Amino acid sequence: MALIVQKYGGTSVGSVERIQAVAERVQRAVNNGDSVVVVVSAMSGETNRLIGMAKEIQAEPTPRELDTLVATGEQVTIALLSMALQARGQDARSYTGAQVRILTDSTHTKARIQSIDTDTIRGDLDAGRVVVVAGFQGVDEHGQITTLGRGGSDTSAVALAAALKADECQIYTDVDGVYTTDPRVVPKARRLDRITFEEMLEMASLGSKVLQIRSVEFAGKYNVPLRVLSSFQDGPGTLITLEEDGVEEPVISGIAFHKDEAQLTIKGVPDSPGIAYKILGPIGEANIEVDMILQNIGADDTTDFTFTVHRNDFDKALDLMRKTADELGAREVSGNHNIVKISLVGVGMRSHAGIASKMFRVLAEEKINIRMIATSEIKISVVIDDKYLELAVRALHDAFELDTPEVSLS
Amino acid sequence: MALIVQKYGGTSVGSVERIQAVAERVQRAVNNGDSVVVVVSAMSGETNRLIGMAKEIQAEPTPRELDTLVATGEQVTIALLSMALQARGQDARSYTGAQVRILTDSTHTKARIQSIDTDTIRGDLDAGRVVVVAGFQGVDEHGQITTLGRGGSDTSAVALAAALKADECQIYTDVDGVYTTDPRVVPKARRLDRITFEEMLEMASLGSKVLQIRSVEFAGKYNVPLRVLSSFQDGPGTLITLEEDGVEEPVISGIAFHKDEAQLTIKGVPDSPGIAYKILGPIGEANIEVDMILQNIGADDTTDFTFTVHRNDFDKALDLMRKTADELGAREVSGNHNIVKISLVGVGMRSHAGIASKMFRVLAEEKINIRMIATSEIKISVVIDDKYLELAVRALHDAFELDTPEVSLS
Numbered sequence: 001m002a003l004i005v006q007k008y009g010g011t012s013v014g015s016v017e018r019i020q021a022v023a024e025r026v027q028r029a030v031n032n033g034d035s036v037v038v039v040v041s042a043m044s045g046e047t048n049r050l051i052g053m054a055k056e057i058q059a060e061p062t063p064r065e066l067d068t069l070v071a072t073g074e075q076v077t078i079a080l081l082s083m084a085l086q087a088r089g090q091d092a093r094s095y096t097g098a099q100v101r102i103l104t105d106s107t108h109t110k111a112r113i114q115s116i117d118t119d120t121i122r123g124d125l126d127a128g129r130v131v132v133v134a135g136f137q138g139v140d141e142h143g144q145i146t147t148l149g150r151g152g153s154d155t156s157a158v159a160l161a162a163a164l165k166a167d168e169c170q171i172y173t174d175v176d177g178v179y180t181t182d183p184r185v186v187p188k189a190r191r192l193d194r195i196t197f198e199e200m201l202e203m204a205s206l207g208s209k210v211l212q213i214r215s216v217e218f219a220g221k222y223n224v225p226l227r228v229l230s231s232f233q234d235g236p237g238t239l240i241t242l243e244e245d246g247v248e249e250p251v252i253s254g255i256a257f258h259k260d261e262a263q264l265t266i267k268g269v270p271d272s273p274g275i276a277y278k279i280l281g282p283i284g285e286a287n288i289e290v291d292m293i294l295q296n297i298g299a300d301d302t303t304d305f306t307f308t309v310h311r312n313d314f315d316k317a318l319d320l321m322r323k324t325a326d327e328l329g330a331r332e333v334s335g336n337h338n339i340v341k342i343s344l345v346g347v348g349m350r351s352h353a354g355i356a357s358k359m360f361r362v363l364a365e366e367k368i369n370i371r372m373i374a375t376s377e378i379k380i381s382v383v384i385d386d387k388y389l390e391l392a393v394r395a396l397h398d399a400f401e402l403d404t405p406e407v408s409l410s
Numbered sequence: 411m412a413l414i415v416q417k418y419g420g421t422s423v424g425s426v427e428r429i430q431a432v433a434e435r436v437q438r439a440v441n442n443g444d445s446v447v448v449v450v451s452a453m454s455g456e457t458n459r460l461i462g463m464a465k466e467i468q469a470e471p472t473p474r475e476l477d478t479l480v481a482t483g484e485q486v487t488i489a490l491l492s493m494a495l496q497a498r499g500q501d502a503r504s505y506t507g508a509q510v511r512i513l514t515d516s517t518h519t520k521a522r523i524q525s526i527d528t529d530t531i532r533g534d535l536d537a538g539r540v541v542v543v544a545g546f547q548g549v550d551e552h553g554q555i556t557t558l559g560r561g562g563s564d565t566s567a568v569a570l571a572a573a574l575k576a577d578e579c580q581i582y583t584d585v586d587g588v589y590t591t592d593p594r595v596v597p598k599a600r601r602l603d604r605i606t607f608e609e610m611l612e613m614a615s616l617g618s619k620v621l622q623i624r625s626v627e628f629a630g631k632y633n634v635p636l637r638v639l640s641s642f643q644d645g646p647g648t649l650i651t652l653e654e655d656g657v658e659e660p661v662i663s664g665i666a667f668h669k670d671e672a673q674l675t676i677k678g679v680p681d682s683p684g685i686a687y688k689i690l691g692p693i694g695e696a697n698i699e700v701d702m703i704l705q706n707i708g709a710d711d712t713t714d715f716t717f718t719v720h721r722n723d724f725d726k727a728l729d730l731m732r733k734t735a736d737e738l739g740a741r742e743v744s745g746n747h748n749i750v751k752i753s754l755v756g757v758g759m760r761s762h763a764g765i766a767s768k769m770f771r772v773l774a775e776e777k778i779n780i781r782m783i784a785t786s787e788i789k790i791s792v793v794i795d796d797k798y799l800e801l802a803v804r805a806l807h808d809a810f811e812l813d814t815p816e817v818s819l820s
Contacts, residue, residue, distance in 0.1 A: 018464045057490055058425045064495070068504050069489035072482035077480035086475070087468040094478050098508070099553050126428065143509050155433055208556065346732040 002167035003035045003125070007135065007157035010044035011153050012231035013077050019043075022231065023084035025172075026130055029146065030090060035123025035125045039135040039157040039166065040081055063108035067147045071097070074134035074153070082132045087159035092130040094121070097137035097145070102144045102156065104138035111138055113155065116163040126229040133160060148347030149254065161220035166206055168396045169224050170237070171211060176230035178203065178237035180402035181255040188403040189365050192253060194239045197226075199253045202345040202379045216240065251348035251355060252400045255393055258341045262314035262362075263383060264321055268331025271303040278328060279305055282320045288313040292341070292381065302331070306372060308383065311337050339371060340389045344396065356380050359406050362399045368392050412577035413445045413535070417545065417567035420454035421584050422641035423487050429453075432641065433494035435582075436540055439641040440500060445535045447574065449567040450491055451546040454482025455741040463751070473518035473810035476546070477557045484544035484563070492542045505530070507555070512566065514548035514556045521548055521556035526573040543570060549732070550587045561622030568625045572632035579634050580647070581621060585646035586640035588613065590812035591665040595803050598813040600665060607636075609663045612755040626650065659713045661758035661765060662810045665803055666803025668751040669702065672724035673781065673793060674717055676733055681713040688738060689715055692730045698723040702784045702791065712741070718793065720745050734812060739812045747780060753791040754806065766790050777800065778802050 004025065011021050016178035022038075029036050034214045050118035051071050054061040061069075073129045085092035100120055104111035136154025138146045148155050154171055176191060180201065183189040197220035201213060211228060219226040219240065229237030271274055276295065283290055291308045298304040309317050314337045347376070349355050359380055363370060368391065373382035384392055397403065416436065423429050434446075439446050464471040469478075488504035495502035510530055514521035534541045545563025556598050558565050564581055569723045571579035586601060588610065589658050593599040605613070607630035611623060621638065629636040639647030679685055681773065686705065693700055701718045708714040719727050724747045735743045767784075769790055773780060778801065782793035794802055807813065 020467065053426055053486075053490060054493055058493040059428065061493050062496045065489040065492045065504055068492075068506070071487060075482045075485070076463075076479060079475040080463060082475045082478075083464055083468040083471050086472045086742055094475055096478070096555075145506075145509075302627045351535075 001033045001035070002166060003037075003162040004035045005039060005157050005164065005166045005169045006172060007039040007153060007170065008041065008172045008231055009053045009153065009174075010041040011046070013040050013042075013081065013173050014044035016080070019077070019080050020084050022081060023088055023090070023171075025231070026081075026106065027084060027088055027090050030130060035161060037121060037125070037131045037133060037166070038081065039133050039153060039160060040074060040077040041135050041153040042070070042072060044076055046073040046076065054142060063337075064144060068107045068145045070143045070147060071137040073135070076096075078132045078134045082130075085130055085132070090130055091128060092132055093124050094134075094203055096134045097156070098139035098143070098410045100133060102133075102138035102159070104140055104148070106140040106142070106144065106146065108146055109150035111140070113148070115139060115157045116159060118160075118163050121164065125161070129144045139184075146204055151215070154212045155218060157225075158219075158222070158224055158226065161224045162218070166224065168227055169219065170227045170229055171215075172229050172231035172232065174232065175228070176233055176235045177228050179254065181393055181397055183388050185257075186255075186397045188397065191235075191402050192238050193236065193243055195253050196347050197240055197242060198344050198378055198401050199347055200226075200240045202343065202376075203254055203256045211240075220324070221351035236377050247395045252344050252346040252347050252399050252402065253348075255396055255400075256343045256345055256391060256403065258291075258343075259386065259389065260384065261341050262311045262335065262337035263316070263339050264309065264314075264317055264333070266306075266321055266325055266328075266330050267304045268298055268300075268302045268335050269305055269325075269328050270330075271297070271301055273363040275303065275328070276305070279324055280307070280393055282319055282324060283307075283309070284317060288312075288317055288320075292372060292383065294372055308339075308341070308372070336371075338386045339383050340386045341381050341383050342389070342396070344400070345379050347378050349378050350379070357398065359396065363392060366391055366395050411443045411445070413447075413574060414439055415447045415449060415574065415576045415579045416582060417563060417573040417580065418451065418564065418582045418641055419495045419584075420451040420457070421449050422582050423491065424454035426490070428641075429487070429490050430494050430583075432491060433500070435497055435499055435641070436495060437500050438489075439681060440540060440726035442710065447531060447535070447541045447543060447545050447570060447576070448491065449563055449570060450484060450487040451545050451563040451621050452480070453487055454587045456483040456486070456626055465571055474554060477518045477521075478555045481544070481547040481555045484546055488542045488544045495542070497520050500540055501784065502542055503534050504542045504544075507566070508549035508553070511544055512543075512548035512569070514550055514552040514558070516552070516554065516556065517555055518611070520559035521550070522745065523548060523569045524818075527571060528573050531539075532568075545557060561625070564622045564625035565628060566635055568636065569631070570633045571749040572628070576634065578637055579629065580637045581625075582637055582639050584640065584642065585638070586643055586645045587638050588650075589664065591803055591807055592667070595667075595800050596665075596807045598807065600813050601645075602648050602711075603646065604651060605663050607650055607652060608788055609755050609757055610650050611663055612753065612786075613666045621650075633753055659715075662754050663758075664755050664758040664812065665806055665810075666755055667752045667803060668701075668722040669796065669799065669801060670751075671718045671749050671751050671793065672721045672727075672741070672745065672747035672751050674724075674745045675717065675729055676716075676735055676738075676740050677714045678708055678712040678744050679735075679738050680740075680768050681707070681711055685713065685738070686715070689731075689734055690717070690735060691720070691725055693717075696723075696726060696730060698727055698730075702782060702793065704782055704784070718749070718751065718782070745780070749793050749794045750796045751791050751793050752799070752802055752806070753789050754810070755789050756790050759788050759790070768809065770804065772805050773802060774803055 513526035
C-alpha cells in the first residue's frame with residue numbers, strides 16, 4: 001500500500017483513446033492497493049495551438065495572459081482523465097494548480113514552486129479517490145495563474161511527491177527508461193534498472209532528454225525516488241535514486257552525446273587578468289549560452305581560449321569574437337560547427353582510475369582526433385568531429401561493456 | 411465618464427480577427443472616457459468541441475469535471491482579448507470566475523450566482539485598466555469551478571453590472587436590437603429603441619431569443635439598464651428599462667411567436683376536484699414542460715382540458731394522455747402538432763381595452779381560425795395552424811402599425 005505520484009506527458013494524453021489507456025493504467029495501480037495522484041500535461045499539440053493564437057494577436061504575448069491562456073491545456077486534460085476514471089467506476093477528482101494551491105513566485109512563464117497545500121489531496125486519497133492534478137501550473141500569492149516553463153509538469157509531479165512524501169514518483173514517457181546511450185546510435189544500448197540522481201543530471205544535460213533537469217535536481221534535493229517508465233508498454237523502467245553505500249556502483253553508467261555544439265577559438269590573446277571576462281562578457285550579454293570552456297597557455301605570454309556554444313548561436317558568436325579579437329589584439333579567431341561532444345558518465349568513476357586513459361585509447365585506436373577534453377567528478381567529455389559520432393559511441397559502448405550489467409576495467 | 415459592462419458572445423469572439431474587432435470596440439469606449447468591464451463567452455464552437463470529447467469518454471460526464479472542462483473555453487478568450495487590448499496599448503487584465511470570486515452555489519452545470527467580490531475589479535478600473543472577466547463560470551465556497559448553464563455569460567454580465575452598480579450593461583450579439591417581430595417573417599419589422607423588462611421577458615420566453623430570460627429577470631430585479639447591440643455594426647441597439655411614469659408607452663411593443671408547439675386535448679373528463687392534477691401529474695413526472703393550459707366546461711358535467719407542449723414531447727405526451735383518459739373514463743383524446751403560438755406583447759395593454767378584440771378581428775378577416783386563447787396582463791396569445799404563421803404575424807404587424815413608432819388603436 002504505497003503512495004504513488006504518476007506523471008503523464010502530452011503524448012501520453014494526446015487523444016481521447018490515450019486518456020482512456022492512462023485511466024486503465026491508473027486503475028491498475030489502485031487495484032494493486034496503491035494510492036495514486038496523477039499529474040498530467042496538456043494534450044500534445046494543444047499548448048502550441050494556444051500559443052499560436054496568442055502570437056497572431058500579440059507578437060510577444062503579455063506573460064500574465066499567456067499563463068492564463070496555456071494553463072487551460074492541462075485543465076482540459078485533468079477533467080477528461082477524471083471523467084475516464086469515473087466512467088470505469090473509479091472515483092476521482094481533478095484540481096488545477098490554483099485549486100491545490102501550488103504556490104509559486106510571480107515570474108510568469110517560468111515560475112518556481114514555493115509550497116503546496118496537500119490537505120485537500122490527502123482528504124481525497126483517504127476517501128479512496130484518485131487525485132488528478134494539472135501539471136506545469138501554479139498560482140501566485142495574488143491568485144494570478146502562473147506556469148513553470150517547458151517540462152514543468154515533471155517538476156509539478158516531483159514537487160507533489162515531495163510534499164506528500166510519496167513512496168515513488170513515476171514519470172511516464174514515450175521511452176521505457178534511461179539507456180546506456182541512444183539506442184538509435186548503438187542498437188546494443190541497454191536499459192538501466194537504476195541510475196543515481198547525479199548521473200541522471202549529467203545524462204540529461206548532455207542530451208539524454210528523458211527528464212527535465214530541474215525535476216531531477218528537485219527529486220534529488222528532496223530524496224524523492226523517481227522512476228522513468230513507458231506509458232505505451234509495461235516494464236519496470238529505470239529508478240533514479242541517491243547513491244547507496246554498500247552497493248557496487250558500475251564504473252560507467254552511460255554515454256551521453258550532444259550533437260548541436262559549435263566550437264570557437266581565439267588564439268594569441270595577451271594573457272592578463274580578466275581576459276576570460278573580456279572574451280565571454282559580450283557572449284553572455286548576447287544571451288548565448290556557453291557550454292565547455294578551455295584556456296591554454298599559448299606562445300609568447302599569450303593565451304589560447306576555446307569554448308563551445310549551441311550550433312544555432314555559432315554565427316552570432318563568431319561575429320562577436322572577431323570584434324573582441326580586434327579590441328584585444330588577438331592573433332587569430334577560428335571556429336568549427338561540425339563537432340559533437342561525447343561524455344562518459346558514472347558515479348563509480350570517482351573511485352576508479354584509468355577511465356580517462358581507457359577512453360582516449362579507444363578513440364585513438366579508431367583514429368579519432370580529440371579536439372577538446374573536459375572532466376568533472378563523474379563525467380569525462382571529449383569534443384570530436386561530428387562525422388565520428390556513431391563510431392566513437394559504439395566503440396566506447398563496446399569497450400566499457402555497457403551492454404552487460406557488469407562492467408570490467410581491463 | 412460612465413462605468414459600462416460589455417458582454418460579447420461566442421460568435422463575437424469566434425476568431426482571432428473578431429477578438430481584435432472586439433478590442434477595437436472596447437478601446438473606443440475607453441477613449442470616450444468610460445470605464446469598461448468586458449465579459450466574454452468561449453469562442454464559438456469551443457464549448458461543443460470540449461463537450462464532444464467529454465461524451466466520447468463518459469456518456470453522462472461527471473458534472474463537476476464537465477464544469478472544469480468547459481470553463482477553459484472562456485479562460486482562453488479572456489487571455490486572448492486582454493492580449494489584443496495590450497497589443498493596442500490599452501492596459502488590461504483577465505480574470506476567471508474564480509479569480510474575482512463569482513461565488514455560486516454548488517449546483518454544477520447550472521449554478522446560481524450568490525455574490526461577487528468587486529474589490530480587485532475596482533482597483534484595476536481605478537488604475538485605468540480594462541477588466542476582462544470570463545462569463546458563464548464561477549466558483550463555489552469549496553473552490554470548485556462551477557458554470558451557470560447555457561446563456562450564463564449574459565447572467566454573469568448583468569450580475570457584474572449589478573455588483574459594480576454600472577451605468578449600463580451592454581449585451582453584444584449578432585442582431586442589432588430587439589425587433590417588433592422576427593424580420594425574416596415581417597420585413598417591415600422595426601427595431602425598438604426601448605422596451606420594458608416585463609415586455610422583454612414575454613418576448614424572450616415566446617421565442618425572441620435575443621437574451622436569456624434569467625439575465626433579463628436579474629437585470630430587472632437589480633434595476634440594471636440593459637442594452638442589446640450588434641457586435642458587427644454600429645448603432646444604438648435597444649435599451650431595456652423599467653417602465654417609467656410619464657412616458658407614453660406604446661400599446662403593443664412587439665409580436666412574438668413560437669413554432670415548436672403541439673396541442674393535446676382530452677374531452678369529456680368527469681369534472682371533479684383535482685382533475686387538472688390527475689391529467690398534468692404524469693406529464694410533469696415525465697419531465698415534459700407544459701406551456702398553455704385551458705379548461706372548458708364540456709357537456710353533461712364533464713370538462714374539456716387542453717394544453718400545449720414542445721413539439722418534441724408530443725408523442726410521449728399523447729401516449730401518457732391515452733393512459734390517463736382510460737383511467738379517468740374520458741371520452742376522447744386528440745392532439746395536433748401543426749400549430750404555432752402568436753403573442754402580442756406590450757405594457758401599454760394594461761391601460762387600453764380593445765386590443766384582444768382588434769387582434770381577433772384581424773385574424774378573422776384573414777380567415778384564420780383561432781384554436782386557443784390565453785391572456786396575461788401584458789400579453790395576448792393565440793394558437794393557430796402553423797401554415798398561417800407568416801400571414802397572421804404580418805397582418806397583425808400592419809394592423810397595429812408596428813412599423814411606425816406611434817401606435818394607433820383605431
